[in-house]
Amino acid sequence: MNKITVVGAGNVGATTAQRLAEKELAREIVLVDIVDGVPQGKGLDQWESAPIEGFDSRITGSNGYGAAEGSELFIVTAGIARKPGMSREDLLRTNVDIVKSVGLEIKKCSPKAIVIVVSNPLDTMCYVMKETLGASRERVLGMAGVLDTARYRSFLAQALDVSVEDIQAMVLGGHGDTMVPLVSYTTVAGIPITQLMDADEIEKHVQRARSGGAEIVAFLKTGSAYYAPSAAAVQMAEAIVKDKKRILPCSAWLEGEYGMKGVFLGVPCKLGARGLEQIIEIDMNPAERAALTKSADAVRETQDMVRL
Numbered sequence: 001m002n003k004i005t006v007v008g009a010g011n012v013g014a015t016t017a018q019r020l021a022e023k024e025l026a027r028e029i030v031l032v033d034i035v036d037g038v039p040q041g042k043g044l045d046q047w048e049s050a051p052i053e054g055f056d057s058r059i060t061g062s063n064g065y066g067a068a069e070g071s072e073l074f075i076v077t078a079g080i081a082r083k084p085g086m087s088r089e090d091l092l093r094t095n096v097d098i099v100k101s102v103g104l105e106i107k108k109c110s111p112k113a114i115v116i117v118v119s120n121p122l123d124t125m126c127y128v129m130k131e132t133l134g135a136s137r138e139r140v141l142g143m144a145g146v147l148d149t150a151r152y153r154s155f156l157a158q159a160l161d162v163s164v165e166d167i168q169a170m171v172l173g174g175h176g177d178t179m180v181p182l183v184s185y186t187t188v189a190g191i192p193i194t195q196l197m198d199a200d201e202i203e204k205h206v207q208r209a210r211s212g213g214a215e216i217v218a219f220l221k222t223g224s225a226y227y228a229p230s231a232a233a234v235q236m237a238e239a240i241v242k243d244k245k246r247i248l249p250c251s252a253w254l255e256g257e258y259g260m261k262g263v264f265l266g267v268p269c270k271l272g273a274r275g276l277e278q279i280i281e282i283d284m285n286p287a288e289r290a291a292l293t294k295s296a297d298a299v300r301e302t303q304d305m306v307r308l
């Protein structure tokens with residue numbers, strides 16, 4: 001890929017840019033932020049790590065979108081981060097305005113770009129981005145499921161003392177307290193998790209994954225998670241850049257799948273060069289299906305509060 005732009009040069013954005021460069025996912029990586037000097041300084045610092053890390057992706061930072069022109073992919077992390085005691089929904093008003101303004105800039109400078117949204121509240125910010133761009137659903141995806149799933153996988157790997165690589169799982173639904181970890185699709189090297197762990201212990205890890213974001217906020221006090229979130233966004237970017245057709249849980253605009261439409265929700269998505277290439281509908285048990293519907297209702301409630 002020629003150019004990827006990361007909007008927001010804060011914790012998530014800057015870490016994302018560094019990870020993109022270290023994987024050489026684009027010839028050029030642009031960091032955009034409104035704070036004077038921050039994207040320029042971080043971009044230069046990162047570029048100066050190139051001779052040591054051995055990557056040739058050029059990173060530059062800017063306050064405007066001139067350098068971002070013609071980007072094929074954007075990763076949007078602009079916004080304010082959650083503070084302790086603040087729910088994702090509290091962020092709503094401020095971040096709607098921010099994401100809308102970013103969307104208008106993307107529309108002007110790179111009208112065909114694919115956009116991965118990271119800003120919270122995630123599913124609603126995806127809606128704001130899609131509406132602002134006037135884009136088809138192929139081009140707007142939200143990063144949440146990969147992160148929520150990674151948290152769940154990391155807890156299971158630790159508890160079972162096995163490689164994280166051998167834990168397959170999928171967390172669907174909205175990125176919030178109503179997320180839906182699918183226990184029936186959780187396996188360890190293909191072995192159903194229920195054969196290796198009792199139901200109470202599985203539930204403990206499910207609950208921890210559900211509050212995984214808040215757990216980090218409680219530690220950090222002045223910010224929210226960024227190492228795992230940036231890794232998750234870059235995994236989605238890599239699937240698109242390399243046209244890998246990976247199946248990852250992402251927030252996508254539903255048009256009838258799972259019996260729902262007009263809402264962004266975490267579902268299994270095939271990601272490739274065109275962005276969202278397919279939403280895969282899987283069977284769920286009645287409890288999981290009910291939890292997914294409940295999660296969609298919660299997202300819809302926030303989405304409906306947004307006036308564009």
Ligand code: APR
Binds near residue numbers: 008038078082121229
């Ligand atoms: N355009 C570009 N950048 C902006 C804009 C804007 N309109 N408004 C704010 N920003 C920038 C801020 O200047 C800041 O540098 O977004 C950056 C956000 O960085 P942090 O405060 O460090 O937040 P971070 O932890 O990176 O989280 C960013 O991702 O995970 C979500 O909930 C999180 O919504 C938050 C986002």
